């Protein structure tokens with residue numbers, strides 16, 4: 001039931017392992033190139049480069 005997923009880094013293609021309880025919007029870091037990646041979708045798992053300029057921690 002607790003299976004992790006993987007998604008390739010859009011920058012370098014490294015397969016990033018994502019915990020099963022990861023939520024949409026979570027920020028991950030690529031273990032290879034170090035790029036910050038935002039989880040934009042869970043099923044199927046998709047990651048995209050995290051926005052650097054917008055900081056939306058208001059809520």
Ligand SMILES: [Zn+2]
Pocket residue numbers: 009010011012013014030031032033034035
């Ligand atoms: Zn990478």
